[in-house]
Amino acid sequence: xxxxxxxxxxxxxxxxxxxRKYYAWLASLLIxxxxxxxxxxxxxxxxxxxxxxxxxxxWGSYIANFTFLVGVAAAAVxxxxxxxxxxxxxxxxxxxxxxxxxxxxLVMVLTFVLVDLGRIDRVLHLMPVTGxxxxxxxxxxxxxIVLNGYLFLNILIPGYLLYKAYLREPPxxxxxxxxxxxxxxxxxxxxxxxxxxxxLAARPFWNTAVMAPRFLASAFTAGPAFxxxxxxxxxxxxxxGQPGCKLVVSDRALFTLAHIALISMLVNLFFLGSEIYTVxxxxxxxxxxxxxxxxxxxxxxVLYNKLQPYMWVAITIxxxxxxxxxxPKTRKNFKTLNIACIFAFVGIWIEKGMGLVxxxxxxxxxxxxxxxxxxxxxxxxxxxxxxxxxxxxxxLLKIAIGILAEDVVHPSAKGKEMPEHH
Amino acid sequence: xxxxxxxxxxxxxxxAAAAIPFANLRIPVIDVTLEEFFQKHYxxxxxxxxxxxxxxxxxxxxxxxxxxxxxxxxxxxKGVVWGYALNIQKCIGCRRCxxxxxxxNNQSRANPKEPWRGEIQWIRVLEFEKFEIHPGGKAKDFxxxxxxxxxxxxxxxxxxxxxxxxxxxxxxxxxxxxxxxCERPPCVKVCPTKATWKEPDGxxxxxxxxxxxxxxxxxACPYWARRFNWSDPYIRKEEIxxxxxxxxxxIRMRGVVEKCTFCIQRTRNGRxxxxxxxxxxGARKFGNLLDPESEVRRVIEKKRVFRLKEELGTQPKFFYxxx
Numbered sequence: 001x002x003x004x005x006x007x008x009x010x011x012x013x014x015x016x017x018x019x020r021k022y023y024a025w026l027a028s029l030l031i032x033x034x035x036x037x038x039x040x041x042x043x044x045x046x047x048x049x050x051x052x053x054x055x056x057x058x059w060g061s062y063i064a065n066f067t068f069l070v071g072v073a074a075a076a077v078x079x080x081x082x083x084x085x086x087x088x089x090x091x092x093x094x095x096x097x098x099x100x101x102x103x104x105x106l107v108m109v110l111t112f113v114l115v116d117l118g119r120i121d122r123v124l125h126l127m128p129v130t131g132x133x134x135x136x137x138x139x140x141x142x143x144x145i146v147l148n149g150y151l152f153l154n155i156l157i158p159g160y161l162l163y164k165a166y167l168r169e170p171p172x173x174x175x176x177x178x179x180x181x182x183x184x185x186x187x188x189x190x191x192x193x194x195x196x197x198x199x200l201a202a203r204p205f206w207n208t209a210v211m212a213p214r215f216l217a218s219a220f221t222a223g224p225a226f227x228x229x230x231x232x233x234x235x236x237x238x239x240x241g242q243p244g245c246k247l248v249v250s251d252r253a254l255f256t257l258a259h260i261a262l263i264s265m266l267v268n269l270f271f272l273g274s275e276i277y278t279v280x281x282x283x284x285x286x287x288x289x290x291x292x293x294x295x296x297x298x299x300x301x302v303l304y305n306k307l308q309p310y311m312w313v314a315i316t317i318x319x320x321x322x323x324x325x326x327x328p329k330t331r332k333n334f335k336t337l338n339i340a341c342i343f344a345f346v347g348i349w350i351e352k353g354m355g356l357v358x359x360x361x362x363x364x365x366x367x368x369x370x371x372x373x374x375x376x377x378x379x380x381x382x383x384x385x386x387x388x389x390x391x392x393x394x395x396l397l398k399i400a401i402g403i404l405a406e407d408v409v410h411p412s413a414k415g416k417e418m419p420e421h422h
Numbered sequence: 423x424x425x426x427x428x429x430x431x432x433x434x435x436x437x438a439a440a441a442i443p444f445a446n447l448r449i450p451v452i453d454v455t456l457e458e459f460f461q462k463h464y465x466x467x468x469x470x471x472x473x474x475x476x477x478x479x480x481x482x483x484x485x486x487x488x489x490x491x492x493x494x495x496x497x498x499x500k501g502v503v504w505g506y507a508l509n510i511q512k513c514i515g516c517r518r519c520x521x522x523x524x525x526x527n528n529q530s531r532a533n534p535k536e537p538w539r540g541e542i543q544w545i546r547v548l549e550f551e552k553f554e555i556h557p558g559g560k561a562k563d564f565x566x567x568x569x570x571x572x573x574x575x576x577x578x579x580x581x582x583x584x585x586x587x588x589x590x591x592x593x594x595x596x597x598x599x600x601x602x603x604c605e606r607p608p609c610v611k612v613c614p615t616k617a618t619w620k621e622p623d624g625x626x627x628x629x630x631x632x633x634x635x636x637x638x639x640x641x642a643c644p645y646w647a648r649r650f651n652w653s654d655p656y657i658r659k660e661e662i663x664x665x666x667x668x669x670x671x672x673i674r675m676r677g678v679v680e681k682c683t684f685c686i687q688r689t690r691n692g693r694x695x696x697x698x699x700x701x702x703x704g705a706r707k708f709g710n711l712l713d714p715e716s717e718v719r720r721v722i723e724k725k726r727v728f729r730l731k732e733e734l735g736t737q738p739k740f741f742y743x744x745x
Contacts, residue, residue: 044451047676048635049539049653058640058650118635118650118677121452121459125615125634132463132616132632140614140638201734202608202644285578300581365731366546366599366646367577 006410007163014402015395021237022398029391036384039377040115048118051378056370057361059116061382064353066112068222069389070193071215071352073105073150075223077186078260084179090253094231096161096400101227102154102186104393109147111385139196146189153182158400166403168413190215197360205289205360208278214271215352220264222348224257225321225341230397231257232334238401246418247405258337262325265344269322272351289359292369297362299369306371307358310350318347463616464629464668475631476668483673487657491664493672496690498623504684504739505624505711506695507721508598511744512705513547515589515596519697519706520545523600526685526696527671528663530655539656542649544682545600545697548580552593600697601626601647601682602730602738609639609648618679624711624739625684627669633678640679644731645738648681684708711739 018026043050053060079098083091114120125131126144135141157178164171194215197206231249235241240249279290291297294312296305324330324340331337363369374382402408409416445457461475476493483491520543524531529542554572572579575597590596607626610618617632618639640648654676666672667687674680685695689708693699698706709716718741721727725743 041451047651047653049676054652055640055646055649058637113636116636118637118679119452119633121449121454122615122632122634125463125617125632132466134614134616138612138614138638140612140636144614196638200608200612200642202642285576288578360641363578364646365577365644366548366582367580368582368646 003167003410003412004163007166010166010403010408010410011162011399014399014408018398026391026394029387029394032387033384033391036381036387039380039384042377043115043381044120050375052372052375053378054370054372056364056368057358057372059357059361060372061354061374061378062112062116062385064357065382065385066109066116067193067357068349068353069105069109069112070147070190071219071348072223072226073102073109073154074186074190074216074219075226076102076154077183078220078224078264079227079257080179080186081183082256084176085183088256090250090256093248093250094227094253096158096404097231097234097397098223098227099154099158100393100396100400101223101230103151103158103396104389106147106151106154107392108385108389110151111388112382115381115385139192139199142192143189143196146185146192150182150185150189153178153185157182158396162400162403165418166408166413167410168416168418170419187216190219197356202365203360204286206356208275210271210275214268214275217264217268217271218348218352221261221268222345224261224264225344228254228257228261228341229338229345230393232338234397234401238405240401240405245405246407247401254337255332258325258331258340261341261344262322262331265318265322265325268348269318288363292362293355293359297369304362304369304371306373307354311355314347314350314355317343318351321347458631461631463632465616465619472668479668479672487662487673488659489662489664491662491666491672493666493668494687494691495668496687498621498625498690500622501710501712503624503711504603504689505709505716505718505722505741506603506684506739507707507718507725507727507741507743509705509707509744510595510597510742512703513596513598514703514705515547515549515584515591515594516702517545517547518700518702519598520547522696522700523682525661526663526688527683528655528657528666528673529649529680530651530653530674531657531661533656536656539653542651542655542680544647544649544680545598546582546646547596547598548577548582549584549594549596550575550580552595597742598697599645599647599730600740601684602645602736602740603682603684605737605739606735608642608644608734608736612638612642614638621669623690625669625686626681627683627686628679628681629669630672630674630678630680635677635679637679644734644736648679650679651676 051060076098079091079095082088083095114123117123126133126141133141133144157175160175161171191212194212197203198208198211201207231254235249239245240247276290279287288297292304293307296303296308298304321340321343324336324343330340358372362371442457442460445455447456448454449456449459457478462471467475472495476495479493480491483489523529523545524541524543527544529544530539532541533539551572555570603624603626605624607620610620610626614636615632615634617634618626618628620626635650637650640650651674655674657673662673663671665687667690670683670686685693689695694708698708707717707721709718711719713719721743722741725745727741727743729738729741
């Protein structure tokens with residue numbers, strides 16, 4: 001117990017000490033979070049009226065970002081799986097960064113759900129004992145279970161491994177069970193999130209079997225794309241990458257991640273194409289949301305097409321990303337690789353964020369066309385949640401790197417070598 | 423099981439409804455008293471607890487709006503399942519039902535000072551062209567002279583905001599849509615907290631004090647029948663209908679979902695829904711589906727009826743018909 005308290009205190013110290021640049025980065029994130037918190041106070045006081053979400057389009061920016069980020073959280077499995085099931089050595093050193101990405105993404109996911117609620121004071125009604133969860137009927141109840149379970153796993157696993165590394169002791173075997181559980185669990189969080197949409201017969205745009213597979217494919221693109229960038233930043237600004245460092249982020253690991261992103265992106269584009277074909281060729285009235293997305297819908301001489309430019313940008317940069325990842329020459333060149341990663345990440349953020357949520361509501365089930373565009377206050381809150389996630393990720397990374405790479409150890413473990421298992 | 427566990431927990435924690443310390447303490451910003459915070463799900467309340475909650479709600483209505491109201495908890499009658507029939511041949515699109523509904527059910531009104539806050543309406547009347555031909559068609563694949571035709575009920579061709587000087591217009595017909603009180607309601611299925619459910623008399627209700635405002639039900643409804651309180655309701659004192667039901671027209675709070683309840687405060691006490699009463703052409707029929715002599719049953723048996731989006735398997739208890 002004593003040792004664990006030391007671990008917590010050391011972690012806090014590690015997280016809160018750093019270079020001037022580090023403080024500046026933390027401070028700028030904190031400012032965005034505070035601005036958002038202040039804006040959220042208004043939302044709490046006056047209601048969701050401060051957003052542009054209305055009865056016609058009843059979910060907006062919050063739920064769009066929620067959906068996207070569940071994918072990012074799930075994508076940690078793309079590092080954990082090769083490392084543990086296939087014993088892929090290059091990934092052993094970076095699994096922790098994937099798991100911590102999952103934690104930070106989940107912090108954003110849960111915050112986005114909470115800020116979207118009309119009555120956050122009643123959130124305990126979702127829980128057993130204090131509430132009446134509609135289980136197994138409601139997919140949202142399932143989502144509460146799998147998301148919190150995944151959060152638990154991704155705090156437990158890296159937390160325990162870091163603790164053991166701090167003591168320079170090998171981890172016990174039981175943690176492997178949790179690691180193995182976390183693999184299918186990651187798939188489950190994004191499947192359930194897809195089922196939230198896919199199960200609604202009222203919304204033909206979402207009511208398709210390809211929803212869950214498409215969600216997973218796009219998640220396994222965006223997640224690795226994000227972590228490729230993060231790992232390079234870590235390599236640049238910490239001792240990792242310098243000779244003699246305990247932790248190695250190899251080029252090979254990054255290129256393997258790029259390969260995963262490539263295959264997932266191709267599969268994602270294939271699913272998207274299948275969806276567009278099926279709906280487009282049949283050309284029933286269910287084509288309307290898709291038409292809205294790509295061309296806009298006309299009613300009484302007015303063209304409604306606010307999402308159109310975003311969607312074309314998304315598809316274009318997704319295809320460019322796929323091409324850059326496809327050719328070994330551009331995949332193995334960090335400049336083009338990074339462009340590909342940013343394009344893939346942003347493209348999917350648009351396509352399965354707003355590009356998926358908003359058209360589901362347009363037209364309404366009884367034929368009204370009503371356009372949504374986030375308000376400034378809504379954007380502020382959205383940005384703040386992102387800043388919160390990045391803040392959490394930064395602090396966690398700082399701790400992990402301190403213990404694993406910079407030789408911060410418990411006094412009792414001074415001079416001991418890091419055991420093999422780490 | 424869940425219910426029992428919950429009750430035990432509340433007892434153990436010493437916060438059973440009877441003895442909440444500081445019950446009137448108000449949590450700032452969200453503006454909720456501790457007593458409200460710990461209020462149970464409506465279906466879990468004993469008669470005694472219901473009485474106490476209702477008394478508190480009546481008191482709160484008085485404090486907030488300065489009006490003496492009566493909030494009933496009239497239970498469903500045995501042997502009754504409510505059904506509705508609407509004659510779209512007769513409907514003249516006057517929207518009197520829309521406004522009678524708003525008055526009866528204490529919906530939030532348009533606030534002149536804050537024009538972005540519109541009035542909440544549970545009934546939406548759609549206007550359709552009886553017949554529209556674009557000879558030759560706009561698209562190339564219509565080759566015959568007959569061309570592209572719009573006729574019948576095509577929801578995506580409907581006009582929601584029609585506003586001519588007089589209705590009905592000759593070349594138009596109208597179809598009001600409100601909650602279809604489905605026998606298999608998708609909205610109830612998706613609710614994560616069981617805050618909305620189907621009563622034994624077939625009405626889908628919401629416990630406004632249990633809803634968390636996630637709006638999953640709004641996404642799930644194929645008839646766009648649910649509305650959200652995006653802000654605090656705005657309603658003038660003299661416009662308040664003081665005859666209220668807990669599950670019906672009591673004034674809602676911000677952040678919760680509401681919907682048509684077949685005027686539960688009226689129909690459970692022997693009256694017709696407000697929309698039925700106001701309709702100037704008698705297009706709206708209402709009654710007990712289990713009673714073979716009821717008007718609504720006779721309509722179903724004698725007339726040509728159809729239901730909206732039958733293919734979704736929702737089994738509405740709302741029937742459209744023509745003579």
